Amino acid sequence: MLSVDRLCVGYRTKKANIPVVRDLSFCMESERVLAILGPSGCGKSTLIGSLAGTVPIKSGTMTVFENGNPEPLSPKTHRIGVIPQNLGLLPWKTVRDNCLLPLRLRREPVTEERRKEIREIWQALDLMPLLDRYPTQLSGGQAQRAAVARAFILRPDLLLMDEPFSALDEITRQDARELFLSLWKRRPAVAILVTHSIEEALYLGHSVFVMGKREGKILLKTENPFFGVSDPRQPEYRQIRRLLRGRLRPDEEEDE
Numbered sequence: 001m002l003s004v005d006r007l008c009v010g011y012r013t014k015k016a017n018i019p020v021v022r023d024l025s026f027c028m029e030s031e032r033v034l035a036i037l038g039p040s041g042c043g044k045s046t047l048i049g050s051l052a053g054t055v056p057i058k059s060g061t062m063t064v065f066e067n068g069n070p071e072p073l074s075p076k077t078h079r080i081g082v083i084p085q086n087l088g089l090l091p092w093k094t095v096r097d098n099c100l101l102p103l104r105l106r107r108e109p110v111t112e113e114r115r116k117e118i119r120e121i122w123q124a125l126d127l128m129p130l131l132d133r134y135p136t137q138l139s140g141g142q143a144q145r146a147a148v149a150r151a152f153i154l155r156p157d158l159l160l161m162d163e164p165f166s167a168l169d170e171i172t173r174q175d176a177r178e179l180f181l182s183l184w185k186r187r188p189a190v191a192i193l194v195t196h197s198i199e200e201a202l203y204l205g206h207s208v209f210v211m212g213k214r215e216g217k218i219l220l221k222t223e224n225p226f227f228g229v230s231d232p233r234q235p236e237y238r239q240i241r242r243l244l245r246g247r248l249r250p251d252e253e254e255d256e
Protein backbone atom coordinates (compact mmCIF):
# COMPACT_ATOMS: atom_id res chain seq x y z
CA MET A 1 0.00 0.00 0.00
CA LEU A 2 1.14 3.54 -0.72
CA SER A 3 0.15 6.39 1.56
CA VAL A 4 0.77 10.04 0.76
CA ASP A 5 0.06 12.35 3.66
CA ARG A 6 -0.12 16.15 3.57
CA LEU A 7 2.42 16.42 0.79
CA CYS A 8 3.65 19.92 -0.03
CA VAL A 9 5.84 20.54 -3.05
CA GLY A 10 6.92 23.71 -4.77
CA TYR A 11 9.71 25.32 -6.75
CA ARG A 12 11.96 28.21 -5.90
CA THR A 13 13.07 30.53 -8.65
CA LYS A 14 15.29 33.60 -8.30
CA LYS A 15 12.25 35.81 -7.96
CA ALA A 16 9.65 33.72 -6.17
CA ASN A 17 8.53 30.59 -4.42
CA ILE A 18 6.03 28.69 -6.49
CA PRO A 19 3.80 26.45 -4.38
CA VAL A 20 2.45 23.68 -6.59
CA VAL A 21 1.05 20.94 -4.37
CA ARG A 22 -0.29 21.73 -0.91
CA ASP A 23 -1.48 19.24 1.70
CA LEU A 24 -2.18 16.46 -0.77
CA SER A 25 -3.19 13.18 0.85
CA PHE A 26 -4.28 9.89 -0.63
CA CYS A 27 -3.90 6.17 -0.14
CA MET A 28 -3.56 3.35 -2.65
CA GLU A 29 -3.97 -0.36 -2.05
CA SER A 30 -1.47 -2.79 -3.60
CA GLU A 31 -2.02 -3.95 -7.16
CA ARG A 32 -4.07 -0.93 -8.11
CA VAL A 33 -3.70 1.66 -10.83
CA LEU A 34 -4.61 5.26 -10.07
CA ALA A 35 -5.24 7.55 -13.04
CA ILE A 36 -4.80 11.27 -12.52
CA LEU A 37 -6.46 13.86 -14.73
CA GLY A 38 -6.10 17.60 -14.44
CA PRO A 39 -5.56 20.80 -16.40
CA SER A 40 -2.15 21.70 -17.73
CA GLY A 41 0.11 23.14 -15.04
CA CYS A 42 -1.88 21.82 -12.07
CA GLY A 43 1.04 19.81 -10.72
CA LYS A 44 0.64 16.28 -12.06
CA SER A 45 4.26 15.92 -13.22
CA THR A 46 5.43 17.56 -10.02
CA LEU A 47 3.60 14.91 -8.01
CA ILE A 48 5.11 12.15 -10.17
CA GLY A 49 8.56 13.72 -9.68
CA SER A 50 8.10 13.85 -5.92
CA LEU A 51 7.15 10.18 -5.80
CA ALA A 52 10.04 9.29 -8.10
CA GLY A 53 12.46 11.21 -5.87
CA THR A 54 13.48 13.67 -8.57
CA VAL A 55 11.58 16.69 -7.21
CA PRO A 56 12.33 17.51 -3.55
CA ILE A 57 9.33 17.77 -1.27
CA LYS A 58 8.83 20.59 1.22
CA SER A 59 6.88 18.61 3.80
CA GLY A 60 4.60 15.63 4.21
CA THR A 61 5.25 11.93 4.01
CA MET A 62 5.15 9.23 1.38
CA THR A 63 5.03 5.78 2.93
CA VAL A 64 4.98 2.26 1.57
CA PHE A 65 3.42 -0.43 3.74
CA GLU A 66 4.80 -3.88 3.13
CA ASN A 67 3.19 -6.63 5.17
CA GLY A 68 1.84 -3.87 7.37
CA ASN A 69 5.30 -2.37 8.04
CA PRO A 70 5.65 1.30 7.12
CA GLU A 71 8.75 2.42 5.24
CA PRO A 72 9.39 5.87 3.74
CA LEU A 73 9.17 5.72 -0.03
CA SER A 74 12.64 6.08 -1.48
CA PRO A 75 14.33 5.21 -4.79
CA LYS A 76 17.13 3.74 -2.67
CA THR A 77 14.96 1.12 -1.04
CA HIS A 78 12.09 0.73 -3.48
CA ARG A 79 12.00 -0.15 -7.13
CA ILE A 80 10.39 2.83 -8.76
CA GLY A 81 9.75 2.45 -12.46
CA VAL A 82 9.22 5.78 -14.18
CA ILE A 83 8.01 6.61 -17.66
CA PRO A 84 8.51 10.38 -17.78
CA GLN A 85 6.80 12.68 -20.24
CA ASN A 86 9.93 12.85 -22.42
CA LEU A 87 10.43 9.06 -22.00
CA GLY A 88 13.93 9.56 -20.56
CA LEU A 89 15.74 7.26 -23.01
CA LEU A 90 19.47 8.01 -23.16
CA PRO A 91 20.30 8.87 -26.80
CA TRP A 92 23.79 7.36 -26.66
CA LYS A 93 22.56 3.97 -25.52
CA THR A 94 20.82 1.32 -27.59
CA VAL A 95 17.29 0.17 -26.78
CA ARG A 96 18.77 -2.93 -25.15
CA ASP A 97 21.11 -0.90 -22.93
CA ASN A 98 18.43 1.64 -22.09
CA CYS A 99 16.15 -1.18 -20.98
CA LEU A 100 18.83 -2.84 -18.86
CA LEU A 101 20.20 0.36 -17.35
CA PRO A 102 17.99 0.41 -14.22
CA LEU A 103 19.12 -3.13 -13.39
CA ARG A 104 22.77 -2.22 -13.98
CA LEU A 105 22.48 0.87 -11.80
CA ARG A 106 21.09 -1.30 -9.02
CA ARG A 107 23.84 -3.86 -9.69
CA GLU A 108 21.25 -6.58 -9.97
CA PRO A 109 22.43 -9.91 -11.32
CA VAL A 110 20.50 -10.99 -14.40
CA THR A 111 19.67 -14.60 -13.67
CA GLU A 112 18.51 -17.05 -16.33
CA GLU A 113 14.92 -16.66 -15.10
CA ARG A 114 15.23 -12.90 -15.27
CA ARG A 115 16.72 -13.05 -18.76
CA LYS A 116 13.72 -15.10 -19.89
CA GLU A 117 11.33 -12.59 -18.41
CA ILE A 118 13.14 -9.67 -20.08
CA ARG A 119 12.93 -11.45 -23.42
CA GLU A 120 9.22 -12.01 -22.92
CA ILE A 121 8.70 -8.30 -22.22
CA TRP A 122 10.67 -7.34 -25.34
CA GLN A 123 8.69 -9.85 -27.38
CA ALA A 124 5.35 -8.67 -25.98
CA LEU A 125 6.26 -5.11 -26.94
CA ASP A 126 7.63 -6.15 -30.33
CA LEU A 127 11.06 -4.73 -29.55
CA MET A 128 13.25 -7.68 -30.55
CA PRO A 129 14.16 -6.23 -34.00
CA LEU A 130 14.91 -2.85 -32.45
CA LEU A 131 17.25 -3.77 -29.60
CA ASP A 132 20.42 -2.52 -31.31
CA ARG A 133 18.92 0.77 -32.43
CA TYR A 134 19.47 4.12 -30.75
CA PRO A 135 16.48 6.21 -29.59
CA THR A 136 16.92 8.69 -32.46
CA GLN A 137 16.41 5.77 -34.87
CA LEU A 138 12.97 4.95 -33.43
CA SER A 139 9.49 6.20 -34.23
CA GLY A 140 7.51 7.83 -31.42
CA GLY A 141 5.55 4.64 -30.79
CA GLN A 142 8.69 2.47 -30.78
CA ALA A 143 10.40 4.80 -28.31
CA GLN A 144 7.34 4.71 -26.11
CA ARG A 145 7.37 0.89 -26.14
CA ALA A 146 11.07 0.91 -25.20
CA ALA A 147 10.29 3.17 -22.23
CA VAL A 148 7.45 0.89 -21.13
CA ALA A 149 9.76 -2.14 -21.41
CA ARG A 150 12.45 -0.42 -19.34
CA ALA A 151 9.96 0.32 -16.57
CA PHE A 152 8.58 -3.23 -16.45
CA ILE A 153 11.99 -4.91 -16.65
CA LEU A 154 12.78 -3.36 -13.28
CA ARG A 155 9.89 -5.31 -11.69
CA PRO A 156 8.76 -2.11 -10.01
CA ASP A 157 7.08 -1.83 -6.61
CA LEU A 158 5.76 1.51 -7.80
CA LEU A 159 5.22 2.41 -11.43
CA LEU A 160 4.89 6.07 -12.35
CA MET A 161 3.73 7.06 -15.81
CA ASP A 162 3.49 10.64 -16.98
CA GLU A 163 1.36 10.74 -20.12
CA PRO A 164 3.16 7.71 -21.51
CA PHE A 165 1.01 7.35 -24.61
CA SER A 166 0.43 10.99 -25.45
CA ALA A 167 2.67 11.11 -28.52
CA LEU A 168 0.90 8.25 -30.27
CA ASP A 169 -1.80 8.28 -32.89
CA GLU A 170 -5.16 6.91 -31.81
CA ILE A 171 -4.69 3.34 -33.10
CA THR A 172 -1.15 2.92 -31.81
CA ARG A 173 -2.29 4.45 -28.57
CA GLN A 174 -5.04 1.88 -28.13
CA ASP A 175 -2.50 -0.91 -28.82
CA ALA A 176 -0.07 0.60 -26.32
CA ARG A 177 -2.78 0.77 -23.64
CA GLU A 178 -3.64 -2.88 -24.18
CA LEU A 179 0.01 -3.90 -24.08
CA PHE A 180 0.48 -1.97 -20.89
CA LEU A 181 -2.50 -3.70 -19.35
CA SER A 182 -1.36 -7.19 -20.28
CA LEU A 183 2.14 -6.53 -18.89
CA TRP A 184 0.73 -5.00 -15.74
CA LYS A 185 -1.56 -8.00 -15.19
CA ARG A 186 1.44 -10.34 -15.32
CA ARG A 187 3.16 -8.47 -12.51
CA PRO A 188 0.76 -5.99 -10.94
CA ALA A 189 2.42 -3.08 -9.17
CA VAL A 190 1.00 0.00 -7.52
CA ALA A 191 0.85 2.32 -10.51
CA ILE A 192 0.03 5.97 -11.07
CA LEU A 193 -0.84 7.14 -14.54
CA VAL A 194 -1.06 10.80 -15.49
CA THR A 195 -3.13 11.40 -18.56
CA HIS A 196 -5.19 14.05 -20.32
CA SER A 197 -7.55 11.44 -21.74
CA ILE A 198 -10.69 10.59 -19.78
CA GLU A 199 -11.11 7.39 -21.82
CA GLU A 200 -7.54 6.34 -21.02
CA ALA A 201 -8.07 7.08 -17.32
CA LEU A 202 -11.20 4.93 -17.32
CA TYR A 203 -9.53 2.09 -19.25
CA LEU A 204 -6.38 1.96 -17.13
CA GLY A 205 -7.35 3.29 -13.69
CA HIS A 206 -9.03 1.33 -10.89
CA SER A 207 -9.65 4.77 -9.46
CA VAL A 208 -9.47 8.22 -11.00
CA PHE A 209 -8.55 11.57 -9.45
CA VAL A 210 -9.18 14.96 -10.95
CA MET A 211 -6.69 17.56 -9.77
CA GLY A 212 -7.66 21.21 -9.70
CA LYS A 213 -5.71 24.15 -11.01
CA ARG A 214 -4.93 25.51 -7.56
CA GLU A 215 -2.35 23.91 -5.25
CA GLY A 216 -2.78 20.43 -6.63
CA LYS A 217 -6.09 20.06 -4.86
CA ILE A 218 -8.00 16.85 -5.59
CA LEU A 219 -11.39 17.95 -6.84
CA LEU A 220 -12.80 14.49 -7.36
CA LYS A 221 -11.91 10.93 -6.42
CA THR A 222 -13.90 8.15 -7.98
CA GLU A 223 -13.70 4.39 -8.10
CA ASN A 224 -13.91 3.05 -11.62
CA PRO A 225 -15.64 -0.26 -12.34
CA PHE A 226 -14.58 -0.09 -16.01
CA PHE A 227 -10.86 -0.87 -15.52
CA GLY A 228 -9.67 -2.88 -18.54
CA VAL A 229 -13.10 -2.84 -20.17
CA SER A 230 -12.90 -1.91 -23.81
CA ASP A 231 -15.90 -0.44 -25.58
CA PRO A 232 -18.15 -0.05 -22.53
CA ARG A 233 -21.69 0.87 -23.48
CA GLN A 234 -23.34 0.96 -20.09
CA PRO A 235 -25.08 4.17 -19.04
CA GLU A 236 -22.93 4.13 -15.88
CA TYR A 237 -19.80 4.54 -18.02
CA ARG A 238 -21.24 7.58 -19.73
CA GLN A 239 -22.24 8.93 -16.34
CA ILE A 240 -18.67 8.65 -14.91
CA ARG A 241 -17.25 10.16 -18.09
CA ARG A 242 -19.65 13.07 -17.83
CA LEU A 243 -18.77 13.57 -14.18
CA LEU A 244 -15.03 13.66 -14.96
CA ARG A 245 -15.53 15.96 -17.92
CA GLY A 246 -17.54 18.34 -15.75
CA ARG A 247 -14.88 18.38 -13.07
CA LEU A 248 -12.16 19.12 -15.60
CA ARG A 249 -13.85 22.35 -16.69
CA PRO A 250 -12.03 25.31 -15.09
CA ASP A 251 -15.23 27.04 -13.96
CA GLU A 252 -16.21 23.95 -11.99
CA GLU A 253 -13.37 24.58 -9.56
CA GLU A 254 -14.86 27.64 -8.00
CA ASP A 255 -17.68 25.90 -6.18
CA GLU A 256 -15.37 23.61 -4.13
Ligand SMILES: Nc1ncnc2c1ncn2[C@@H]1O[C@H](COP(=O)(O)OP(=O)(O)OP(=O)(O)O)[C@@H](O)[C@H]1O
Nearest residue numbers: 011012013018020039040041042043044045046047
Ligand atom coordinates in the same frame (compact mmCIF):
# COMPACT_ATOMS: atom_id res chain seq x y z
N1 LIG B 1 11.51 23.42 -12.45
C1 LIG B 1 10.50 24.28 -12.24
N2 LIG B 1 10.73 25.50 -11.74
C2 LIG B 1 9.73 26.37 -11.51
N3 LIG B 1 8.43 26.09 -11.77
C3 LIG B 1 8.13 24.89 -12.28
C4 LIG B 1 9.14 23.91 -12.55
N4 LIG B 1 8.55 22.81 -13.05
C5 LIG B 1 7.22 23.08 -13.09
N5 LIG B 1 6.97 24.31 -12.63
C6 LIG B 1 5.64 24.94 -12.47
O1 LIG B 1 4.89 24.14 -11.60
C7 LIG B 1 3.52 24.07 -12.02
C8 LIG B 1 3.11 22.62 -12.18
O2 LIG B 1 3.84 22.06 -13.28
P1 LIG B 1 3.66 20.53 -13.69
O3 LIG B 1 4.62 20.25 -14.79
O4 LIG B 1 3.71 19.68 -12.49
O5 LIG B 1 2.15 20.54 -14.26
P2 LIG B 1 1.35 19.41 -15.05
O6 LIG B 1 0.01 19.30 -14.39
O7 LIG B 1 2.14 18.16 -15.15
O8 LIG B 1 1.19 20.08 -16.48
P3 LIG B 1 1.04 19.42 -17.95
O9 LIG B 1 -0.30 18.73 -17.96
O10 LIG B 1 1.06 20.61 -18.85
O11 LIG B 1 2.19 18.48 -18.16
C9 LIG B 1 3.43 24.90 -13.29
O12 LIG B 1 2.96 26.18 -12.95
C10 LIG B 1 4.87 24.98 -13.78
O13 LIG B 1 5.09 26.19 -14.47
